[in-house]
Amino acid sequence: MDLQLNGKRAIVTGASRGIGLAIARGLAAEGAVVVMVARNEAALAAAAATVPGTTVTVTADTTDDTSVRSMVEQAVGELGGVDILVNAAAQPAGGPVPPLTEVTDEAVHADFDTKVLGYLRCARAVAPHMTAQGWGRIVNISGLNARRTGSVSGSIRNVAVAALTANLADELGPHGVGVVVVHPGMVETERTPALIADRAARSGRTEEQVRADLAAASSLHRIVTAEEVADVVVFLASPRAVAVTGDSIGAGGGNRGAIHY
Template sequence: MDLQLEGKRALVTGGSKGIGLAVARQLAREGVDLVVAARNKNELDAAAAALAAETGRRVAGIVADTASDDSVKRLVAGAVAALGGLDILVNAAGKPGGQAPPPKLAEITDALFWDDVNVKVMGYVRVAREAAPHMAANGWGRIINISGLAVRSTGSTIGSMRNVAVAALTKNLADELGPQGINVTVVHPGLTRTEKTVPLIAAKAAASGKSEAQVEAAMVSNVTIGRLVDAAEVADIVAFLASPRSVAINGDAIACGGGIRGAIHY
């Protein structure tokens, strides 16, 4: 299926690694010119150069911190200048879940909470706020917010709160921006295989005295497809949502964790 993305212009935050990088790669493969943003300049420059060489598309990297309003304003202005406009925004800048045990109630400090929410919730607001007028001026746009399946389960208090907030933000933006031709959706990955997965599994195996295979099997015991979803598979879903083909989906949440047993979502 032709996603009709050839020549579109995208900004991907958190685009130097993980799901953000996978999304940037898939968009570029579909013919999208893009700006990737991240805080680490060395990682960002390497990612942008690799994507451009691999896909032949125009790819620029802009160092940015979505926790800063001024930084976000410079980012979006720079992206528009580099690309000549903006059609697609993928908000993927945020601390990935599952990298460390979530804090218990007594361990949740104001600083810990606000640092997390300032990046993944308010950071998404900042970038969308700057990007949406450029899309509205063209009468077309797509905003995809990367959230997570902690939105649908307990076990990570801050993770659940921030992801619920991202889902609420998404629906509110969809209602406001939909009449201007801008569709807004949220994607909920579960445990996802990225470049951090191998060392994470190795560390858990060493700490528990189990084999890496046993650790990974335990991680996916509640996943109906029986394995970790790869970041590239999440990116396939995001690429569709970024395309004109996804026009019938607006304000909705798409889970892509391989199917979690038990709960019914409707």
């Protein structure tokens, strides 16, 4: 299937590692010109060296609206416009979840500011360019904590991203812009070995046992890779996915024990 992405201009935030980097690689492999965005200039440059095709790197902090607007202006100035935005910049999940009495306002604010308001800032900055040309795609990377309990802050931020997505889809849809949210679960990235080692050390179990438990939580009984999540995102960012907008797409290998309709 030709995804019709050749020559499309894409911005990917959180592109220096993990799912964001895998998405940048996937879009570039389909012929898109990718603007890779992250806060750390050195990490971003190293990541860009692993991406095929044409890339542009821009350092920006999505918690700062001025930084976001400057990033979009630079991307549009260099590429002549923007067709795709993938919001993937967020505080890493998967660490120890504090009990209610230890959940701080500051931690929740930081989660919300980066993932929800950060996504809003980026969408707000690119939307006028997309609506003016009559086409665009925005893909928000959220997480399966939106569909299950276990992390107060994780659930709040991910549900909020889904709500943001649906609202953006309704407003921007008449102008030819589709918006969708993707919910990964546990994903194999460069952070996974350290995460598993930490959980093993805290629980007194072996790393093999911890990995097996994490894998068993999905219908596939294995941990999906960042590249497999990126495959889903690349399709949803393409013109071939025009019929999908406003919806939440699970990409965690199957969320066992839950029914969504």
